[in-house]
Amino acid sequence: MNFRIGASQLDFYVDVRLRNFDGRWLAVAEISGAPEMGLGRSAREALAACLSPLGSDAVAALMADAQLVGVGLQAGENS
Incomplete structure (x- = not known):
């Protein structure tokens, strides 16, 4: 699946491809x-790993994107 994540405190977004x-x-960002x-x-573990070059604050903000709840459900994850 392909999706875009962002955070209000960041001035950029990230396009992501996620595959099992x-x-x-x-995850490729x-x-x-x-x-x-x-x-x-897990999908979230792979996503966090590919975002890590952005630094821990940006990763935390991006991983909190509400859209990721939907991504997790589509990916068959419940966490």
Whole structure:
């Protein structure tokens, strides 16, 4: 699935591609025009990993995006 996340306290948004491969998740975020990849056991873990180059404050703000609740439900996650 593809989606865009942002946060009111940030002046940018991030386009993300999220895929499941045999129970492992791959997230790819476009950050400053370059792809950043993250792997995880859950979609949220993979997303946090690919956003990590932005720093912990930006990651926390982006991970709090209400849209991620819908992404988690579409991905079949309940956390």
